[in-house]
Amino acid sequence: MKNNERSKSAVFLIEFLITLAVFSLACVVALRLYAKADSLQDNALRTDCASTIAATVAQELFLSGEDEQTLADYCAAAQSVSDGYSLYFSDSCTRCGQSEAAYMAVFSVERTEGSPALLNTEISVYAVQSALSAQLNDEPVYTLTAARYYPQMEVEQ
Amino acid sequence: MQRKSSGFDTIVVMTLMCAFIVISLLLVATGANLYRAQRESSQSDYELRTALAYVSNRVRQSREEMTLIEQQDVQALVFPEQIGGEEYLTYIYFYNGTLNELFTRSDSEFTPQLGQSITQLGAFGFSVENGLLTVNVSSTSGQTRTLSLYAG
Numbered sequence: 001m002k003n004n005e006r007s008k009s010a011v012f013l014i015e016f017l018i019t020l021a022v023f024s025l026a027c028v029v030a031l032r033l034y035a036k037a038d039s040l041q042d043n044a045l046r047t048d049c050a051s052t053i054a055a056t057v058a059q060e061l062f063l064s065g066e067d068e069q070t071l072a073d074y075c076a077a078a079q080s081v082s083d084g085y086s087l088y089f090s091d092s093c094t095r096c097g098q099s100e101a102a103y104m105a106v107f108s109v110e111r112t113e114g115s116p117a118l119l120n121t122e123i124s125v126y127a128v129q130s131a132l133s134a135q136l137n138d139e140p141v142y143t144l145t146a147a148r149y150y151p152q153m154e155v156e157q
Numbered sequence: 158m159q160r161k162s163s164g165f166d167t168i169v170v171m172t173l174m175c176a177f178i179v180i181s182l183l184l185v186a187t188g189a190n191l192y193r194a195q196r197e198s199s200q201s202d203y204e205l206r207t208a209l210a211y212v213s214n215r216v217r218q219s220r221e222e223m224t225l226i227e228q229q230d231v232q233a234l235v236f237p238e239q240i241g242g243e244e245y246l247t248y249i250y251f252y253n254g255t256l257n258e259l260f261t262r263s264d265s266e267f268t269p270q271l272g273q274s275i276t277q278l279g280a281f282g283f284s285v286e287n288g289l290l291t292v293n294v295s296s297t298s299g300q301t302r303t304l305s306l307y308a309g
Contacts, residue, residue, distance in 0.1 A: 009166050012170070013166065013169070013170060016170060016173060016174075017173075019177075020173060020176075020177060023177065023180075023181070027180065027184055030184060030188065031184075031187075034187065034188060034191050037191065037195060038191060038195070041195050041198055041199070044199075044202070045198065045202060048202060048205075048206060049302070052209065052302055052303075052304050055213070055304060056303070056304055056305040059289065059305050059306050059307040060289065060305055062307050063287070063288055063289050063307050092300070092301040092302055092303060093302050093303045093304065094303045
């Protein structure tokens, strides 16, 4: 009778340990999924903010591109880097200093050869933790390539 | 001796059971917190994105020059357009915690209460400087975003 009870207890313990093992496995999977979801969410927010910043820079550049002097002034107000010019933005996508920055937008701007009325720009937005190493080919969060045509410049030509 | 062994088994099983319950609760709490945080974040992002995408598309598709007005303590962006020889106006403004659109004939009075709600927002502001429209949007949870648009 006692042996029978001990055997039952051992079977229960084994059963319980198996349940725990399955539960632990499910925990690991769930935690990994939580971490993945969190990282995807962060990434989505960063990309969204970066696309807003790129759109803002493009719009400012296109407005400045109406004449050479304004464009030169706009570029002069930005910090010169090896790939072009850089501007710093906070996490609410407003312009700020380097110390408060959450994003760095690096842009290059050039007129198409033979058709100066066409202004081309490429804007890459980096998350600021990688801003200092942005020149070491860190992946940008978002890149926007855009062009704008100024018909009045063609007429002036 | 057998009694001691049986007592030890019970303690082990009870300990494991307690650990199981505590870890289960922690897992559920962590999951719930994460789900709530993500829901809030995506709701906030949805509000900001909807407002900015709506305003930027409206500005870009406008063929006639947009104006800014302030009537009845409400600031509005006004987009005129000609339909069948008649002039109509589209007002975009923030009223009662929502971004609204009102489409009327140009001779009708601006009545903010009649607008159609686009999305809920915490705040919505804009300014025009040197042909650049700057739109500031805050979500209901307080996140803010700024977009500049070429309004020439």
